[in-house]
Amino acid sequence: MSGREGAPAAASDFDFHLPEDLIAQEPSPERTGSRLLHLPARGAARHLRFTDLPELLRAGDFLVLNETRVLQARLALHRATGGAVEALLVRPAGPETWTALLRPAKRLRVGETLTGSGGSWSARVAALRDGGEGELRFEGALPESVMESEGSVPLPPYVRRAPDARDRERYQTVYARVPGAIAAPTAGLHFDDALLSALRERGVGTGRVVLHVGPGTFRPLPDGALESHRLDAERFEVPDPVREEAAAARAAGGRVVAVGTTVVRALEADAAGGSGETDLFIRPPYRFRAVDCLLTNFHLPRSSLLCLVSAFAGRDRILDAYRTAVRERYRFYSYGDATFLERA
Numbered sequence: 001m002s003g004r005e006g007a008p009a010a011a012s013d014f015d016f017h018l019p020e021d022l023i024a025q026e027p028s029p030e031r032t033g034s035r036l037l038h039l040p041a042r043g044a045a046r047h048l049r050f051t052d053l054p055e056l057l058r059a060g061d062f063l064v065l066n067e068t069r070v071l072q073a074r075l076a077l078h079r080a081t082g083g084a085v086e087a088l089l090v091r092p093a094g095p096e097t098w099t100a101l102l103r104p105a106k107r108l109r110v111g112e113t114l115t116g117s118g119g120s121w122s123a124r125v126a127a128l129r130d131g132g133e134g135e136l137r138f139e140g141a142l143p144e145s146v147m148e149s150e151g152s153v154p155l156p157p158y159v160r161r162a163p164d165a166r167d168r169e170r171y172q173t174v175y176a177r178v179p180g181a182i183a184a185p186t187a188g189l190h191f192d193d194a195l196l197s198a199l200r201e202r203g204v205g206t207g208r209v210v211l212h213v214g215p216g217t218f219r220p221l222p223d224g225a226l227e228s229h230r231l232d233a234e235r236f237e238v239p240d241p242v243r244e245e246a247a248a249a250r251a252a253g254g255r256v257v258a259v260g261t262t263v264v265r266a267l268e269a270d271a272a273g274g275s276g277e278t279d280l281f282i283r284p285p286y287r288f289r290a291v292d293c294l295l296t297n298f299h300l301p302r303s304s305l306l307c308l309v310s311a312f313a314g315r316d317r318i319l320d321a322y323r324t325a326v327r328e329r330y331r332f333y334s335y336g337d338a339t340f341l342e343r344a
Helices: 050-056 142-152 165-170 186-190 193-201 240-251 259-273 302-313 313-327
Strands: 035-038 045-050 062-066 066-072 072-080 082-092 098-102 113-116 120-130 135-141 178-181 205-211 234-238 256-261 276-278 293-297 338-342
Touching: 035 050, 035 313, 045 050, 050 113, 050 338, 062 259, 062 313, 072 142, 082 135, 082 142, 098 120, 113 313, 135 142, 142 256, 186 293, 193 205, 205 240, 205 259, 234 259, 240 256, 259 276, 259 293, 259 302, 302 313, 302 338
Parallel strands: 035 338, 062 205, 062 256, 066 178, 256 293
Antiparallel strands: 035 045, 072 082, 072 113, 082 098, 098 135, 113 120, 120 135, 205 234, 234 276, 293 338
């Protein structure tokens, strides 16, 4: 599918105008306080509140959550010259070694030692690659303990403020359990324990998967055709009971409801026989095997996530819904409002 008849899909096919003042900079006062745009499989969009979600689900549906936990992965380091270096730890690369995005990276050298703000630990530059990526080998403290004691919440680049104490709670789902992400699965940020309990009482089943969100989720798409574009691989796990319960729900007439695009990618990668890591890039046209409904936030123009929701609900319908959301002044991105999409 493309905006240009017969041509392969391109990034320009997934673009829309978004006023900067609609990019949410703060979470809503209450987790469940956001708005919810419902886009049914057929018919007009509906403007709801997130607390209306139980009315959109029914007994026998199976809600799947991503229980990844966001690391306090942003670290401030210093060179021997006194220059500051920011490191975003991305994933383990070996004993006491992590792959990291380093800024500024141009003057760094392999073998150079960077020190933490407290001076009790250091990190040696073990490798450097294009794009500011490198590897840091920690000395004097384990990377995990450094992140816990000195790291800050890795808010996405479009949140144009420094993280504060509330972000440690609000940029984390209430069911986060497995550390490993550098960005939140943001659709899950809207849930509190009371709403999850209300869904269980309604007869909605719940399962949990893990997909550790990496930096690729924020990378814009390249210009030109998307056929050869690849996403950064992300680690995921779909437990056997979740796979079995989802199949049983569908067999009984229920729907599998993914909370977030990360859950979609995990379930669809699993259904295609993948395991461990996935670089699955879902874009039109795509045949979904595992997901019937999708709860997700509003996504960036020209992004892989906008491609995914376009494949799910139809590109023209999604872009029309996004234009409506702009007119109605919905809040966009990580701390913004949500959409409930039924598969086209």
